[in-house]
Amino acid sequence: MRSITPVLLCGGAGERLWPLxxxxxxxxxxxxTGTRSLFQQAAxxxxxxxxxxxxxxPLVITASDYRFIATQQLAEAGIDPGAVLIEPEARNTAPAVLAAAIHASAANPDAMLLIAPSDHxxxxxxxxAAAVGQGLAAAExxxxxxxxxxxxxxxTGYGYLELAGRPDATGGATDLRRFVEKPDAETAGGMIEAGNFLWNAGIFLASARSLIDAFHAHAPNLVRPVSQALARARPDLGFLRLDPAAWSDAEAISVDYAVMEKVAGLAVVPLTGGWSDLGxxxxxWREAGPDARGVALSDRALAIDCHDSLLRSEAEGTEIVGIGLRDVIAIAMPDAVLVADMSRAQDxxxxxxxxxGKGAAQATDHPRDHRPWGWFESLxxxxxxxxxxxxxxxxxxxxxxxxxxxxxxxxxxSGTARVQIDGEERLVSENQSVYVxxxxxxxxxxxxxxxxxxxxxxTGPYVGEDDIVRYEDLYSRDPGE
Structure with missing residues (x-):
């Protein structure tokens, strides 16, 4: 039985799903799309x-800010990760894929890798699993x-794959003719009628050797900086931090543009059973399974005479109510609310x-601040x-x-805290308090x-998060983390 190493890419920001x-x-x-995160579902x-x-x-590639979130969520899902590579900065998917291939190749040049986004x-x-099995022979x-x-x-929001013929009815691999960028509606309709076009799921199966060879052939400018970033990487609490200086020299480019659109003989396997990039x-809204009126609701949402709309409340204790809405997206968070026409979702x-641009914290900061030890939120x-x-x-x-x-x-x-204040230690149980x-x-x-x-x-004249003098830290964080 062939061993496959999943490579989970989880460094993106997902701004089109703001404010969540x-x-x-x-x-x-x-x-x-459930009680588990998309990352946990992928893993x-x-x-x-x-x-x-x-x-x-799994081999995980993520940003420094997310390293503890990723490992905590894997632990909650009962999954022990292999290597966790930390990107010093976002450089799109091509450098990340190459880093994974080079890292895996060090142990086994023929290691089989399944490159997968973690937010689909x-x-x-x-x-x-069946589709992956059908692609193994071609990858080997x-x-x-x-x-x-x-x-x-x-x-019109997806890229497409044009196949050399219609998809294999038995589910096997078919030759790829070309990648097609996101089309307009008329072009997309014509491609569906042609019958030999599939949505590009952005998932790849190949040996580490094949991937590295493809980068040498089609994106050689990435090989040196990524190789150096790995060679100079330093271990950090079970993570592997890629070298920042070398990594910054790598071009920020997607793996499709850098390599895949140029590779001859790329094979395509149809993927059935439902897929969405949740972009x-x-x-x-589509993934949530709208009712007969086209309405999808969260637990704390109510729709009266609404059609083709999505209403979600992500704030505890806050109900969102829509009356007479048509083609509306309404998302409530504790610190921000989005209301948009469904047709403007990509905007x-x-x-x-x-x-x-106006300096609003809501643009980037989630109301629940996740840390390696847990989280906090301002009430x-x-x-x-x-x-x-x-x-x-x-x-x-x-x-x-x-x-x-x-x-x-x-x-x-809830629970019990062990508290240390100026060298004195005590246990503080439920309904008890302590003063610092x-x-x-x-x-x-x-x-x-x-x-x-x-x-x-x-209480005090300044209560900002940067009023911290740190003496010891189990997680070896930088002062600003």
Missing amino acids: SRQSFPKQFAPL TRLAGTGPGHHYSA AIGDRDAF AGRIVTFGVAPDRPE GWDAV VRLAVEHLR AIGDRFQVKRILVHPGAALSLQSHVHRSEHWVVV PVGARHRMENPGKVPMILIEVQ
Whole structure:
């Protein structure tokens, strides 16, 4: 049985799904289509066995800001990762794919890699496994295999694959004629009628050797900087940080543009069972399964006489109500609300650009700030005070730190906290509180087996996140993290 190493790409920001997806917490880590995040769904889908193959531990490529989110979510899904490569900065998918291939090749040049975005929705896990199995023979013969989805509408938001003939009825690989950029509606309709076009799913199966050879042939300018970034990489708490200087020399370009559109003999396997790149709220609306009136709702949403609309509340305690809506997207978050015409779903990124231009924190910062030990969210903030809710994972601990401008009161509402203040340690249980004076060296950890939740009240002339003097940290974070 052939071993396949999944390569999970999870460094994107997903701005078209704002305000849920933001730079600090992008869509791949959010539960858009169920109780698990898209990243967890992808990792679970690429685990276990399939026809003629089994999956080894995934190789993850992500940004430094997401490294602890990724490993925490994998742990919650019961999956141990292999290598976790940290990109110093986003350079699109081509450098990331090449880095994965070079890293895997060091142990086995013929390692079989399945390159997959971690923010797509694929409904039928068995159908996906079958498609991977059908592509194995071509990949083992040295070809690069990609996967295409039979279009069910003239979609203008996807790229297409033109096959040399109609897709193989038995599900085998078919030769690729060319990649086609996102078309207009008329062109998309004509391609569907032709019958030999598939949506480009952006998933690739190939040996590490084949991928590296393709980069040498078609994108040689990437080989040197990416190779140097790996050669100079440094281990960091189980992660492998690619060298920033070398990585910055790599061109920011997609793997399609850099390599795949130039490769001769690329093979395509049809992918059945449902697929979406969830590239906009209109795609989320379709994936959610609208009712007979075309309405899709979250748990905290109500629609009265609405049609062809998506209403979602992502804020606890906030109900969203639509009356008489047609073709509307309405998304409520604790700190921002999006209302848009369904036909303008791809323009949501323009809102992010405008908010960023005016310096609004909502453009990039998620209201729940995720840290390696858990997360916090601000419940109230005003002149000289801030109230936060904080969750600490079992066994996790905040850094040993002090503050120059603020004091803190902690009230434990769930679980037990082990608290250290100026060298004195105590346990603080549910319904108990503790006071941390200005300037005191303090640390909090969760010694229990369940998440610990507390309310923190900060008081002082300045309550910004940068008022932290860090002395010790289990996670080796930089001062600004």
